[in-house]
Amino acid sequence: MAGPEVRMHNDLAKWVEDTARITRPRRVVWCDGSEEESARLIEGTLDDGTLVPLRQDLWPHCYLHRSNPNDVARTEHLTFICSDTPQAAGPTNHWMAPDEARQKVGPLFEGAMKDRTMYVVPYLMGPPGSPSSKVCVEITDSPYVVVNMRVMTRMGKVALEHLERNGEFAPGLHSLGDLDPERRFICHFPEERLIWSIGSGYGGNALLGKKCFALRIASNIAHKEGWLAEHMLILELEQPGGQKDYIAAAFPSACGKTNLAMLVSPLARLGYRVRTVGDDIAWLRIGEDGRLWAINPEAGFFGVAPGTNDHTNPNAMATIRQNTVFTNVAMTEDGQPWWEGKDPAPPPRMVDWQNKLFTGSGHAAQPNSRYTTPAHQCPSMSASWESPMGVPISAFIFGGRRSRLTPLVYQSYSWRHGVFVAATMGSETTAATTGEVGVVRRDPMAMLPFCGYNMADYWDHWLDIGTRAKNPPAIFHVNWFRRDSDGRFLWPGFGENVRVLLWILERTAGKAKAEETPIGWVPTPNALNLDGLDVSPQTMKELLHLDGEDWKQELSDVKLFFEKFEDRLPEAVEDERKAVSERFR
Numbered sequence: 409m410a411g412p413e414v415r416m417h418n419d420l421a422k423w424v425e426d427t428a429r430i431t432r433p434r435r436v437v438w439c440d441g442s443e444e445e446s447a448r449l450i451e452g453t454l455d456d457g458t459l460v461p462l463r464q465d466l467w468p469h470c471y472l473h474r475s476n477p478n479d480v481a482r483t484e485h486l487t488f489i490c491s492d493t494p495q496a497a498g499p500t501n502h503w504m505a506p507d508e509a510r511q512k513v514g515p516l517f518e519g520a521m522k523d524r525t526m527y528v529v530p531y532l533m534g535p536p537g538s539p540s541s542k543v544c545v546e547i548t549d550s551p552y553v554v555v556n557m558r559v560m561t562r563m564g565k566v567a568l569e570h571l572e573r574n575g576e577f578a579p580g581l582h583s584l585g586d587l588d589p590e591r592r593f594i595c596h597f598p599e600e601r602l603i604w605s606i607g608s609g610y611g612g613n614a615l616l617g618k619k620c621f622a623l624r625i626a627s628n629i630a631h632k633e634g635w636l637a638e639h640m641l642i643l644e645l646e647q648p649g650g651q652k653d654y655i656a657a658a659f660p661s662a663c664g665k666t667n668l669a670m671l672v673s674p675l676a677r678l679g680y681r682v683r684t685v686g687d688d689i690a691w692l693r694i695g696e697d698g699r700l701w702a703i704n705p706e707a708g709f710f711g712v713a714p715g716t717n718d719h720t721n722p723n724a725m726a727t728i729r730q731n732t733v734f735t736n737v738a739m740t741e742d743g744q745p746w747w748e749g750k751d752p753a754p755p756p757r758m759v760d761w762q763n764k765l766f767t768g769s770g771h772a773a774q775p776n777s778r779y780t781t782p783a784h785q786c787p788s789m790s791a792s793w794e795s796p797m798g799v800p801i802s803a804f805i806f807g808g809r810r811s812r813l814t815p816l817v818y819q820s821y822s823w824r825h826g827v828f829v830a831a832t833m834g835s836e837t838t839a840a841t842t843g844e845v846g847v848v849r850r851d852p853m854a855m856l857p858f859c860g861y862n863m864a865d866y867w868d869h870w871l872d873i874g875t876r877a878k879n880p881p882a883i884f885h886v887n888w889f890r891r892d893s894d895g896r897f898l899w900p901g902f903g904e905n906v907r908v909l910l911w912i913l914e915r916t917a918g919k920a921k922a923e924e925t926p927i928g929w930v931p932t933p934n935a936l937n938l939d940g941l942d943v944s945p946q947t948m949k950e951l952l953h954l955d956g957e958d959w960k961q962e963l964s965d966v967k968l969f970f971e972k973f974e975d976r977l978p979e980a981v982e983d984e985r986k987a988v989s990e991r992f993r
């Protein structure tokens with residue numbers, strides 16, 4: 409039998425009925441998103457051990473979940489774009505024909521919810537009342553997913569109210585299945601705005617509003633409708649006198665995105681303050697003023713725990729003190745969550761993420777362990793974070809981990825050149841992806857795993873946005889991770905990154921000193937405000953240095969990368985590659 413099929417997404421009741429007939433749950437529960445419902449769900453998950461209570465006097469309403477050990481990360485090789493043709497998905501996505509997906513994955517849903525409860529979770533991506541917001545419905549058999557969806561999205565009543573108004577929703581069907589990686593599939597059907605996910609309970613594979621809808625499906629919708637769905641944080645930078653500007657930034661996971669979004673400015677006493685609008689996803693539309701206006705479609709943070717502490721991200725630490733679900737962290741003897749880097753020394757006794765006594769070898773917390781926490785609890789949230797029209801973006805920042813190549817910061821010469829810079833960004837891999845750690849992976853716009861259609865067409869769409877927006881953001885590239893010859897980081901990072909943000913903002917205002925180089929505008933050695941910071945002129949020089957030989961190597965790698973896209977590669981992007989190469993001759 410073929411799996412559930414949805415063509416028109418205006419009949420919720422019918423879709424739910426059809427799905428229940430196929431998945432055969434014990435009962436069906438429609439979620440309203442209320443406090444009482446959440447309390448009831450949590451109680452049930454505490455009874456069956458899905459959630460473990462943490463020490464409630466210190467961590468009120470905080471719980472720990474331990475996933476199946478084989479289910480701890482995004483699984484790109486099992487993630488498919490099921491567009492009508494392979495060309496529509498492009499060479500950087502895994503493609504499965506829609507019919508094949510129906511035949512291969514559909515049957516896995518048959519009886520998958522036997523003896524389980526099927527939850528119907530209506531949710532809204534975007535602020536209530538925003539014309540940019542979208543209604544989705546996730547059907548899932550995981551109460552853990554429901555509890556997390558309530559944190560990450562606006563769930564229940566508010567979504568149904570929106571649905572009543574415009575009648576359209578994007579359906580997503582999720583089942584834990586048997587958690588066997590052999591029967592794990594995350595399928596996206598862009599033509600139907602439909603998602604099927606089976607065999608995983610891990611965040612991005614199971615909380616369907618995030619990567620599956622707000623990026624893979626939404627990037628398709630945005631392509632058709634003329635806007636952008638991006639893997640970007642959004643931050644507000646306030647200057648002395650109160651002027652507020654907004655910056656959106658894209659980095660591959662585990663490059664400090666959440667830390668940057670919640671940065672505590674060491675220059676606050678001078679009036680330079682940073683506030684958070686979003687930490688992971690931005691939806692951007694061209695406003696009447698020709699600028700790009702961004703909303704954060706999410707309502708919570710799904711952050712990586714290891715490395716988070718009072719120094720690296722005090723705002724995140726304050727946010728997660730209550731109403732937070734931790735996944736795959738360790739637990740101290742007295743019931744507190746723990747992960748590598750939380751405190752200078754590990755506690756004397758704890759159990760690791762698999763509930764085994766931690767002996768000191770290996771990791772106590774899984775390296776990709778996470779917290780889901782409500783955004784409104786974050787002390788640095790901007791007053792505009794739920795503004796229905798969004799916030800106007802002055803600059804885009806792209807970046808990755810590069811221990812040698814790229815300078816601390818540089819500015820592209822034009823929108824077109826900026827699209828090239830973003831399209832060719834690369835980063836050394838980390839734990840959030842599966843596979844080898846520490847190799848350079850090209851990750852255009854940090855969208856490699858998230859762009860739901862042909863990446864070359866996506867670049868073309870970016871070029872088109874730049875032509876249509878009369879006042880688009882300036883485009884920059886940063887690298888907080890450059891190392892010296894002994895392997896030490898050259899730049900202190902974290903809060904000090906505000907100094908780079910200030911240079912960026914000054915550049916958008918036509919100020920701040922910069923030097924013309926083959927790759928773009930690079931700050932002159934004393935252009936950054938280093939007041940009170942112990943970074944020597946020699947270090948600054950190293951941070952801004954360009955090595956011609958390294959860049960030639962990089963550009964030949966880029967050429968190879970571009971060849972994958974064959975004749976779909978936009979000419980303008982290829983011309984930019986040639987122009988940069990020419991400047992290095």
Ligand code: OXD
Nearest residue numbers: 612660661688710840
């Ligand atoms: C994330 C990711 O979880 O990008 O945000 O992996």
Ligand code: MN
Nearest residue numbers: 639660661688
């Ligand atoms: Mn992300």
